[in-house]
Amino acid sequence: MGIYLYAKAELPDDFKYPVAYTDLMSLEVIPDLEPWSFICEFKESASFWMSELKKQYPTRKLVPFAKVNYSDDIACFDGEDISGNPKVYYVHAFASAGWEYRGYTDSFAEWLKIARLESASYKSERAENEE
Numbered sequence: 001m002g003i004y005l006y007a008k009a010e011l012p013d014d015f016k017y018p019v020a021y022t023d024l025m026s027l028e029v030i031p032d033l034e035p036w037s038f039i040c041e042f043k044e045s046a047s048f049w050m051s052e053l054k055k056q057y058p059t060r061k062l063v064p065f066a067k068v069n070y071s072d073d074i075a076c077f078d079g080e081d082i083s084g085n086p087k088v089y090y091v092h093a094f095a096s097a098g099w100e101y102r103g104y105t106d107s108f109a110e111w112l113k114i115a116r117l118e119s120a121s122y123k124s125e126r127a128e129n130e131e
Contacts, residue, residue, distance in 0.1 A: 003030070004043040010050055012061040012079035018086065018108040021065065021077075033119040035069045049074060049093075057097055062089065066115070073102060075111060 003025045005017065024030070030038055039045045049064040053076065061079030063086075068074075072093040078086040088111040090102035105111040 003038075004040045004046050006046065006050060006063065011063060014082040015061075015063060015077070015079050015086075016082060016084040017077070018084060020112065021108045024112070031116075033066075033115045035122050036066050036075070036115045036119065037069055038066050039064060039074075052093060053091065056093065057091070057100060059097075062091060064091075075115075077108070078104075 005022075005025065025038070025040060030041065039049050045067075046064070049067070053060070053062045053064055053074065062074075062076035063079045064074045064076045066075040074091045074093050076089045076091050078089060081087060085107050088105045088108055090104065091100045092102050093100070105114060
């Protein structure tokens, strides 16, 4: 499976992906973190969300990388951070500007820990409901 990483021209100036993210994306099998899904698995999805967030929130520099399957909540790297270890912002797409912010984590590694816990809980609840 091919993973789509944004071209340099699509990214904010001097933005660097976190190594933890590129390492994860280089795996042969990307982890299943349902209800989260990595939008880079499909170029069309990645391009859509990058374009859409730029249009909706032109004053923010966001680099979207994951989406919750049942809502318009998007996990985005802070595109203004050029350290190589940006914060991850939770953004609710299609909310009015100023109302999109849903919190943040300090890093991709922290986001990944949280997403794994959310995924385990989500899958457990779903399994209980299917019984």
